[in-house]
Amino acid sequence: MELDELKNQLNEKFAADQNKSTTDIAALLKKQxxxxxxxxxxxxxxxxxxxxxxxxxxIWQGLYNSSWALRVYFSSFIILSAVALIILIYLIKKxxxxxxxxxxxxxxxxxIYTIIKEYKKRCFQLTMIxxxxxxxxxxxxxxxxxxxGHQFDNLINKLNDRMWIFYTAIIVYVSMITxxxxxxxxxxxxxxxxxxxxxxxxxxxxxxx
Numbered sequence: 001m002e003l004d005e006l007k008n009q010l011n012e013k014f015a016a017d018q019n020k021s022t023t024d025i026a027a028l029l030k031k032q033x034x035x036x037x038x039x040x041x042x043x044x045x046x047x048x049x050x051x052x053x054x055x056x057x058x059i060w061q062g063l064y065n066s067s068w069a070l071r072v073y074f075s076s077f078i079i080l081s082a083v084a085l086i087i088l089i090y091l092i093k094k095x096x097x098x099x100x101x102x103x104x105x106x107x108x109x110x111x112i113y114t115i116i117k118e119y120k121k122r123c124f125q126l127t128m129i130x131x132x133x134x135x136x137x138x139x140x141x142x143x144x145x146x147x148x149g150h151q152f153d154n155l156i157n158k159l160n161d162r163m164w165i166f167y168t169a170i171i172v173y174v175s176m177i178t179x180x181x182x183x184x185x186x187x188x189x190x191x192x193x194x195x196x197x198x199x200x201x202x203x204x205x206x207x208x209x
Contacts, residue, residue: 055081069141
């Protein structure tokens with residue numbers, strides 16, 4: 001009888017230790033989850049602040065720049081910047097809501113990971129699409145503005161048979177801007193979101209295991 005009681009006590013102790021271990025692991029994972037999601041939220045807030053600064057800069061340039069072409073150029077992107085702000089505010093609220101619900105942790109993490117990864121991907125794609133659009137747009141505006149003052153005509157007359165210098169300079173200039181923006185955008189998005197997405201993915205794998 002005493003042996004049966006001892007067995008029961010040992011079984012209860014082992015079960016308690018196992019439950020305690022499981023609870024400790026769950027608490028640790030929850031802490032890691034909260035930390036990573038908070039970092040992503042902080043990155044979104046920083047992105048939002050940067051977009052507010054850009055929007056104010058566009059408004060200022062659209063109103064007070066001495067060049068007509070640049071006023072039109074910056075004014076044209078005010079609406080786009082406002083849309084970006086609305087999207088960022090929505091994402092911040094969405095992530096905050098997901099991080100404070102009672103749904104399973106793994107489901108929340110997968111949803112957050114998918115949302116931020118998709119946002120990061122779309123930001124990069126739109127930036128690459130807008131590079132040629134912005135370059136062509138500013139060249140057209142400058143052409144229209146300078147055409148009224150015959151500056152392009154004067155430049156063409158001066159270059160005469162050396163127009164290849166002008167076109168080569170434009171190609172080099174556009175290429176350098178494109179390459180610079182490409183690498184800067186990749187670095188910027190990775191710094192804001194990339195490393196935290198990798199950590200989030202690792203955490204999801206841990207939860208699956």
